[in-house]
Amino acid sequence: GAVVSQHPSWVICKSGTSVKIECRSLDFQATTMFWYRQFPKQSLMLMATSNEGSKATYEQGVEKDKFLINHASLTLSTLTVTSAHPEDSSFYICSARPEISNQPQHFGDGTRLSIL
Amino acid sequence: AQSVTQLGSHVSVSEGALVLLRCNYSSSVPPYLFWYVQYPNQGLQLLLKYTSAATLVKGINGFEAEFKKSETSFHLTKPSAHMSDAAEYFCAVSVRNNDMRFGAGTRLTVKP
Numbered sequence: 001g002a003v004v005s006q007h008p009s010w011v012i013c014k015s016g017t018s019v020k021i022e023c024r025s026l027d028f029q030a031t032t033m034f035w036y037r038q039f040p041k042q043s044l045m046l047m048a049t050s051n052e053g054s055k056a057t058y059e060q061g062v063e064k065d066k067f068l069i070n071h072a073s074l075t076l077s078t079l080t081v082t083s084a085h086p087e088d089s090s091f092y093i094c095s096a097r098p099e100i101s102n103q104p105q106h107f108g109d110g111t112r113l114s115i116l
Numbered sequence: 117a118q119s120v121t122q123l124g125s126h127v128s129v130s131e132g133a134l135v136l137l138r139c140n141y142s143s144s145v146p147p148y149l150f151w152y153v154q155y156p157n158q159g160l161q162l163l164l165k166y167t168s169a170a171t172l173v174k175g176i177n178g179f180e181a182e183f184k185k186s187e188t189s190f191h192l193t194k195p196s197a198h199m200s201d202a203a204e205y206f207c208a209v210s211v212r213n214n215d216m217r218f219g220a221g222t223r224l225t226v227k228p
Binding site: 006032034036042043045046049093097103105107108109110112114116 | 148150152157158159160162165188202206210215216217218219221222
């Protein structure tokens with residue numbers, strides 16, 4: 001079945017560091033990918049919609065300069081958390097939507113980001 | 117905008133008992149509806165989805181859900197709970213398979 005690979009699965013870094021998270025669709029092309037954030041014991045909140053070859057669409061309240069999204073190919077989207085601080089610590093999950101419209105989105109396994 | 121509401125943040129059942137997790141949706145256009153399961157420190161696993169075909173949807177691991185337009189509901193059921201069903205369950209809605217909106221989640225506990 002369709003697989004989405006997210007890397008890294010866990011990252012710990014110092015405050016002020018920038019961290020890049022990759023989301024790859026392994027066996028299908030995805031014009032559109034989505035980035036979600038999940039705080040402990042909470043639901044997933046959509047951060048932004050990543051569109052191949054164009055700018056990402058950010059949800060209200062999400063700082064686009066803080067969370068940089070690049071969707072340079074049909075199989076790869078990246079989320080860079082710039083100058084990360086402890087409050088950015090969270091579980092980040094991506095999903096990719098296959099080109100066939102009625103196929104469900106496929107989710108990555110998530111990245112746990114811990115900022116010290 | 118579409119949204120879902122999950123009734124009950126925590127449901128506890130005995131092993132072998134019926135599992136019922138409630139989800140109501142709001143959408144101005146015909147929605148796609150989904151149920152996902154999440155185990156600790158893991159991503160989401162799709163249990164089942166409704167995309168305007170049959171209203172009774174069967175999923176993996178013995179789960180099923182029924183789309184009821186008149187009640188704007190998409191409740192998840194399983195006839196007999198197993199210990200391995202203990203997890204967090206999320207209902208989600210999307211319009212035309214665009215971005216998903218998730219419910220707050222329901223933690224299912226299964227007692228031996």
